Amino acid sequence: MLQRRIDDHAPPSRESMREAQEIFYRHLKRVGLKHTDQRDTILRTFLETRDHLSTDELFRLVRKKDAKIGFTTVYRTLKLLSECGLASAVPFPDGMARYEHQFNRRSHHHMVCTDCGASVEFFSPEVIKLEEEVGRKYHFDATRHNFQIYGVCEDCRKKSRRIS
Amino acid sequence: MLQRRIDDHAPPSRESMREAQEIFYRHLKRVGLKHTDQRDTILRTFLETRDHLSTDELFRLVRKKDAKIGFTTVYRTLKLLSECGLASAVPFPDGMARYEHQFNRRSHHHMVCTDCGASVEFFSPEVIKLEEEVGRKYHFDATRHNFQIYGVCEDCRKKSRRIS
DNA sequence: AATGAAAATGAAATTCATTTTCATTTAGCC
DNA sequence: GGCTAAATGAAAATGAATTTCATTTTCATT
Numbered sequence: 001m002l003q004r005r006i007d008d009h010a011p012p013s014r015e016s017m018r019e020a021q022e023i024f025y026r027h028l029k030r031v032g033l034k035h036t037d038q039r040d041t042i043l044r045t046f047l048e049t050r051d052h053l054s055t056d057e058l059f060r061l062v063r064k065k066d067a068k069i070g071f072t073t074v075y076r077t078l079k080l081l082s083e084c085g086l087a088s089a090v091p092f093p094d095g096m097a098r099y100e101h102q103f104n105r106r107s108h109h110h111m112v113c114t115d116c117g118a119s120v121e122f123f124s125p126e127v128i129k130l131e132e133e134v135g136r137k138y139h140f141d142a143t144r145h146n147f148q149i150y151g152v153c154e155d156c157r158k159k160s161r162r163i164s
Numbered sequence: 165m166l167q168r169r170i171d172d173h174a175p176p177s178r179e180s181m182r183e184a185q186e187i188f189y190r191h192l193k194r195v196g197l198k199h200t201d202q203r204d205t206i207l208r209t210f211l212e213t214r215d216h217l218s219t220d221e222l223f224r225l226v227r228k229k230d231a232k233i234g235f236t237t238v239y240r241t242l243k244l245l246s247e248c249g250l251a252s253a254v255p256f257p258d259g260m261a262r263y264e265h266q267f268n269r270r271s272h273h274h275m276v277c278t279d280c281g282a283s284v285e286f287f288s289p290e291v292i293k294l295e296e297e298v299g300r301k302y303h304f305d306a307t308r309h310n311f312q313i314y315g316v317c318e319d320c321r322k323k324s325r326r327i328s
Numbered sequence: 329a330a331t332g333a334a335a336a337t338g339a340a341a342t343t344c345a346t347t348t349t350c351a352t353t354t355a356g357c358c
Numbered sequence: 359g360g361c362t363a364a365a366t367g368a369a370a371a372t373g374a375a376t377t378t379c380a381t382t383t384t385c386a387t388t
Contacts, residue, residue, distance in 0.1 A: 142315035151306035
């Protein structure tokens, strides 16, 4: 299933990797948790991805680097990464929890094909303004939002035309 | 959990109820399915709600009207209602599938409190324009979208201030 | 470097919403 | 009324998410 990220396509530089690790370690320290090789490997693997990964997909990638790391650890680490803002869950129509990393990325949104599940990112500064405005109006302290557009992509339209 | 709908607060009139039923029955006929008392009861119960209901919550409401209707039937009927556009799934942060009815309702979005789960609706014509524009730009046939803003509501801010 | 308490790990078990199965009942066309 | 396909609902199955627990590891303190 294609899930294009349309910018920031360079792999993370050594410095930005280190910066992200520092954020993670600071968070661990703050909540009294420990620094382990597994967590290190999982964070690095996650930062190298460009897609929207389920826990299982990340687990498979992690396993390639260290076959001894278990699914449970990946699951738990992904939660920790969400807590400190390095990862965030994106609700996809298949209902499975999917995460993307938020390190050094512009705020963006997703357009998802309801046929094949492919997703494309788009950018919309208006939405960010809207978040502020609506929050103010209803006296919410708005912290984040989530915006997806669903539809049928060009490829799937072509395919369905061929069939009918 | 409070889930305010901020407009359209009147219960459905007899006419609009009938109109919705007609949409449903037309859909059933189209796909070769039958009209049953259970489906009738479930649709009526659903239209009377104002909230974002999980399948189980709707099942409990339906059971009050007819204790012989099973969970499975509610589950299946909710799917049928989604197919014909009378219901639509709203992704909430608790991960459970929640539905709201779309009959005679303005297009709206949700602001959700990440603390207590309370939700408030808001309206934003800009977002509808955005759906069209972005669809055009990436050659998607955009059919729907989903937009939530997350934050902390006034009540929860007050409560957390009291604690700290 | 050794110690020990607290935390981490990972395999397995559990939970729980969702979905499917299947035997029985019902709708609605002839 | 009879017939056939569909509906029903209880129970079982599924599968992602989460918890348990015995073992291992981290790391602050000797």
